[in-house]
Amino acid sequence: MANTVEYYLSKGFDKKAAEYFASGRKRPIKVIPQDFLHLMITFDNNETRILNMSPYIQKGTVYEVLNDESTFKRCYIDSDGSICWDKDPTIDSSKIWSNKIDIGADNCYLESESIKKE
Numbered sequence: 231m232a233n234t235v236e237y238y239l240s241k242g243f244d245k246k247a248a249e250y251f252a253s254g255r256k257r258p259i260k261v262i263p264q265d266f267l268h269l270m271i272t273f274d275n276n277e278t279r280i281l282n283m284s285p286y287i288q289k290g291t292v293y294e295v296l297n298d299e300s301t302f303k304r305c306y307i308d309s310d311g312s313i314c315w316d317k318d319p320t321i322d323s324s325k326i327w328s329n330k331i332d333i334g335a336d337n338c339y340l341e342s343e344s345i346k347k348e
Contacts, residue, residue, distance in 0.1 A: 247340060256339045257311040263303045267296075269313065270345075271338055279342035281313075283333075292331055311335040 238248035250256075260272040267284040283302075286293045295317055296302045308314045312332040316323045323330035 250336070250340055255336060257335050258307050258313060258338055261305050261307055261313050263305055266299050266302065269305060269338075269342075271313065271342060273339060278345045279339065280345060281338055281342035286333065295331065308332065313338055 233252060235248045235252045238251050243251065256273040256275055258271050259274050262270045264270050264280065267282065267287060269281045269283060270278060271281055272278045283296065287296045288294065296315060301315060304319060305313055305315050312334050314330050314332040317329050317331060321329040
C-alpha cells in the first residue's frame with residue numbers, strides 16, 4: 231500500500247517530494263543530452279522532463295569532469311535507473327566502480343522541469 235502525501239510530510243519531506251513519493255517513484259527510460267549541461271529525460275510514466283545539470287557541475291565536485299562537453303554527452307541509464315557517465319570510456323564501470331558518476335532517478339525527476347506538450 232502506497233503512503234500518502236501526509237505520511238511523507240510527517241517524515242520531514244517537503245511538499246514537492248511528498249507528492250512525488252506518494253504518487254509512485256519514476257524511473258528514467260531514455261536520456262538525451264541537450265544544449266550543454268541539460269538532459270532531456272523520459273520517465274516510465276511517459277513524462278519527458280529537462281534537467282539542468284549546471285548546479286551540480288561545480289569545481290571540486292565529483293561532477294566537475296562533466297564540464298567537458300564530450301564527456302557530458304556520453305550519458306546513459308544504468309541497471310539501477312540512474313543517469314550515469316563514465317569518466318574514462320575505455321574502462322568498464324561495472325568492474326571499476328570509481329569510473330562512474332551518477333545521479334539518481336528520484337533527483338532527476340524532482341530537480342527537472344516538465345516539458346509541457348501542447
